[in-house]
Structure formats: structure tokens, C-alpha cells
Amino acid sequence: MANPGNSASSRDVATLLHPQTNFRAHEKQGAVVIARGEGVRVFDEDGKDYIEGMAGLWCASLGFSEKRLADAATRQLNTLPYYHIYNHKSHDPGIELAERLLALMPVPMSKVFFANSGSEANDTVIRLVWYYNNALGRPKKKKFVSRQRAFHGSTLMAGSLTGLPALHREFDLPLGGVVHTDCPHHYRGALPGESEEDFATRLAENLEKLIIAEGGAETCAAFIAEPVMGAGGVVVPPRTYFEKIQKVVKKYDMLMVADEVICGFGRTGNMFGSETFGIQPDILVVAKGLSSAYLPISGIAISDPVYQAIADNSAKVGMFGHGFTYSAHPVAAAVAVETLRIYEERDILTHIRAVAPVLQDGLRRFADHPLVGEVRGVGLVGAIELVRDKATKEAFRPDERIGPRVAKAAETHGLIIRAMGDSIGFSPPLIITADEIDQMLARFRKGLDEVWAEMGREAQK
Numbered sequence: 001m002a003n004p005g006n007s008a009s010s011r012d013v014a015t016l017l018h019p020q021t022n023f024r025a026h027e028k029q030g031a032v033v034i035a036r037g038e039g040v041r042v043f044d045e046d047g048k049d050y051i052e053g054m055a056g057l058w059c060a061s062l063g064f065s066e067k068r069l070a071d072a073a074t075r076q077l078n079t080l081p082y083y084h085i086y087n088h089k090s091h092d093p094g095i096e097l098a099e100r101l102l103a104l105m106p107v108p109m110s111k112v113f114f115a116n117s118g119s120e121a122n123d124t125v126i127r128l129v130w131y132y133n134n135a136l137g138r139p140k141k142k143k144f145v146s147r148q149r150a151f152h153g154s155t156l157m158a159g160s161l162t163g164l165p166a167l168h169r170e171f172d173l174p175l176g177g178v179v180h181t182d183c184p185h186h187y188r189g190a191l192p193g194e195s196e197e198d199f200a201t202r203l204a205e206n207l208e209k210l211i212i213a214e215g216g217a218e219t220c221a222a223f224i225a226e227p228v229m230g231a232g233g234v235v236v237p238p239r240t241y242f243e244k245i246q247k248v249v250k251k252y253d254m255l256m257v258a259d260e261v262i263c264g265f266g267r268t269g270n271m272f273g274s275e276t277f278g279i280q281p282d283i284l285v286v287a288k289g290l291s292s293a294y295l296p297i298s299g300i301a302i303s304d305p306v307y308q309a310i311a312d313n314s315a316k317v318g319m320f321g322h323g324f325t326y327s328a329h330p331v332a333a334a335v336a337v338e339t340l341r342i343y344e345e346r347d348i349l350t351h352i353r354a355v356a357p358v359l360q361d362g363l364r365r366f367a368d369h370p371l372v373g374e375v376r377g378v379g380l381v382g383a384i385e386l387v388r389d390k391a392t393k394e395a396f397r398p399d400e401r402i403g404p405r406v407a408k409a410a411e412t413h414g415l416i417i418r419a420m421g422d423s424i425g426f427s428p429p430l431i432i433t434a435d436e437i438d439q440m441l442a443r444f445r446k447g448l449d450e451v452w453a454e455m456g457r458e459a460q461k
């Protein structure tokens with residue numbers, strides 16, 4: 001770096017606004033500039049390698065160098081780089097992707113709508129559900145029930161579905177029409193001695209109370225949930241949770257929306273998290289793993305009753321007045337088709353099921369570390385929650401920033417992971433091998449032990 005003033009990091013600081021970032025901290029610490037990727041690793045501009053323990057943002061399922069995806073994009077760019085699907089136009093990549101997606105669905109679905117991101121997809125869900133209930137002559141039935149600590153995106157309405165205070169505060173969110181029920185985190189939310197089943201029963205009862213308080217079946221339209229909460233800290237629901245929640249949702253004639261943006265395409269050990277947890281959604285949202293994140297694309301699959309109602313209304317009012325310039329973008333769709341082919345040809349589910357125990361058992365070996373309060377996870381996603389006191393579960397103060405400190409320490413040892421508060425998330429590319437999982441966890445242990453030792457020294461001062 002001959003001229004640090006002109007390094008990529010300082011050019012970054014001079015020009016780029018980063019998502020979900022403390023800008024003043026960024027000015028001081030600068031950027032880790034990632035230059036290339038290979039398998040489950042990425043390399044910074046100095047050539048240092050990192051295992052990508054989060055597959056980027058839970059999305060690069062096939063790792064960072066899948067040539068078949070680059071070739072699929074190039075072929076499509078050279079054939080038809082862009083076309084839309086408005087005005088009764090269509091193209092083969094969009095059609096094939098819809099066919100393949102519908103064939104994978106965990107419950108029968110009728111049609112797919114494409115957007116470019118998870119946020120746009122969830123905004124689309126809201127518009128769809130409002131349109132659907134207008135179509136059925138139920139103009140008051142519009143409220144969405146989401147959950148505390150949910151993450152459903154960052155646009156105004158998807159951001160309103162999100163249940164994370166840091167994404168609401170200072171932005172005047174949530175907007176009206178969205179209410180939040182309990183987060184199903186047994187470790188943090190259960191009463192002393194309460195079993196997972198009893199906790200789930202109580203949460204279902206609370207959901208029913210909330211729905212009644214909000215006006216019941218007349219006003220409550222849909223319940224939206226990630227099968228495993230991701231950005232809220234990797235929250236795996238307690239046993240019997242979705243079974244009990246779903247009964248309430250059905251009782252009030254609400255639609256069940258599964259946000260499978262993280263869980264879709266194998267993450268939890270089945271093709272969809274809905275299968276892992278027995279969810280029967282009316283609407284299912286995918287993104288991220290749909291294209292292994294090589295190009296932005298998301299999809300919303302809807303059941304036939306939902307389709308029939310909105311189709312009738314589109315005929316009555318003239319159209320379904322919603323869509324994006326890039327809905328079913330042909331290059332993104334071609335890459336997604338190739339991604340789904342690869343999942344099938346390489347039998348990605350069998351691979352995930354073979355290596356998931358290596359990750360889950362490996363994470364659980366951290367349970368007796370003095371900083372670790374809880375280890376949780378399923379399939380190829382997990383988290384380690386750090387606490388001040390294991391016995392009382394006392395958390396660190398947010399300003400102590402222990403989670404980010406451990407993540408930073410792991411990074412110096414060549415592992416990129418994500419601190420969500422003091423929960424450290426793991427969601428590696430689905431192609432990761434058992435050996436690479438061992439390397440990933442060894443790098444994490446170095447970072448964790450280093451912070452623990454530093455904390456001991458700081459306490460003696």
C-alpha cells in the first residue's frame with residue numbers, strides 16, 4: 001500500500017454509505033475490502049483468506065466461485081440481456097424458474113411473482129394480501145401480525161414487519177397495520193422451569209389475545225414468520241410452536257406467510273424451513289439462496305385460493321397494479337434456474353444432512369466455555385449467545401459490544417461471522433465440507449479465547 005491516502009479503504013470511507021453501519025466508527029476503522037472468492041473462502045486485497053462463516057449475508061449457498069453460475073449469466077446476457085414480463089410478454093428463464101420453484105414447494109402452490117430482494121418480496125406480500133382481501137369484500141381485514149426480533153427487510157413496509165428496535169428507532173417505524181407478537185426464544189422468553197411445549201402454548205395464547213385485541217378475524221389478515229429467525233439472532237422455535245400458532249392463525253381466517261428468505265433451499269436440512277417445522281403456508285417468500293446470491297432475485301409463491309381471488313379482482317378492476325421493471329429479470333432468472341439445477345444434480349440436501357451434525361455438534365462443544373450462555377441451531381445455521389453470567393443468563397450491556405469484539409477477533413484469525421448483539425451467527429455456504437467446518441470453528445475458538453483472556457486482564461486492572 002504505497003499511498004494509504006489512496007487505498008481502496010480510504011476511497012471507500014470518502015464515498016460509500018454502508019447499510020446498517022455506525023458511520024463514525026467506519027470512518028475510523030475503514031473497510032475490509034474483499035477482492036475475490038473461492039469455494040467457502042473470500043480474500044481481501046492483501047490476499048488474506050477468510051472462511052465466510054455467514055455465506056455473505058446468509059446467501060452465497062454455492063460459495064464464491066461457482067463457474068456454472070457465471071456461465072449461465074454470460075449465456076443469457078448474450079442471448080437476451082433484458083426483457084420484462086408486463087403486457088403479456090414473457091421469456092423462457094422466467095417461465096422455467098417459476099416451474100422449477102413450484103415443483104419444489106413444500107405445499108401445493110399455484111403461481112410465483114418475482115422481485116429483486118427479500119424486502120421487495122415482503123412488500124409485495126403486503127400488497128397482495130390487501131388486494132386479496134379487497135377482492136373478497138373484506139376491506140377491514142388488513143393487519144399483519146409479525147414477531148419481535150423478526151427480520152423481514154428494510155423498505156418501509158417490510159421494515160415495519162421487522163421487529164428489531166434498531167431498525168425502527170429514528171425512522172418512525174413501524175407504519176400502521178403491523179403488530180408484533182412474542183419472539184419464540186425459549187432461552188430468553190420462557191418462565192423458570194417452563195418446558196418448550198408449555199412456552200409454545202403460552203405464545204399461541206398470547207397471539208390469540210393480541211389478535212382479539214386488534215379486532216379479530218375482521219381486521220387481522222396475515223401472520224408472517226421466518227421458520228428460523230435469522231437476523232434476530234438465529235432463533236429456532238420451541239417444539240410444537242408452529243403447530244399451535246398455525247391453529248390460531250387458521251381460527252381467525254388469516255393467511256400464513258412463511259418468509260423463507262434465509263431458510264429456503266436447504267439451510268435447515270430440508271428444502272424449506274416450512275418442512276422442518278411443519279408450516280403450511282398460503283404464501284411463501286424466497287430470495288438469497290434462490291440464485292446463491294450471484295444476482296439479485298426473489299420470489300413469492302401463492303396458493304391457488306389466493307391466486308383465484310386476485311385473478312378475479314384483476315379482471316374486475318382492470319389489472320393487478322403492482323410490479324417491478326426487473327420482475328423475473330432474465331439474467332437473474334437464468335442464474336437462479338442454474339442454481340436450482342445444481343442443488344438437484346449435486347443432491348445438496350444429502351450433503352447438508354451429512355455435514356450439519358459436524359456444525360451442530362461442533363457449536364455445542366462451546367457450551368461449557370465461560371462466555372457462552374446458549375448454543376442453538378439446526379441444519380447449517382446456528383448461533384452462540386455470549387453472556388456475562390452463565391447461571392443467571394445475565395447479558396452484557398450493549399455498549400460493551402462483546403459480540404462485535406468476538407466477531408472482530410475471529411476475523412483477525414481468518415473467519416467472517418456475524419454478531420447480532422451478543423449472538424454470534426453461523427450460516428456458511430451450503431457446500432462447506434466437514435473439514436472446512438472444523439477449520440471454521442477452530443478459527444472461532446481462537447477469537448473467542450482471545451477475547452476471554454483480554455477480559456480477564458482488563459478485570460485485573
Ligand code: PMP
Pocket residue numbers: 057116117118119120122151152153154226230231259260261262287
Ligand atoms: N427476510 C429475511 C428473513 C431476511 O433475512 C432478509 C435479509 N437478511 C430479508 C427478508 C430482506 O432481504 P433483502 O435484504 O434482500 O431485502
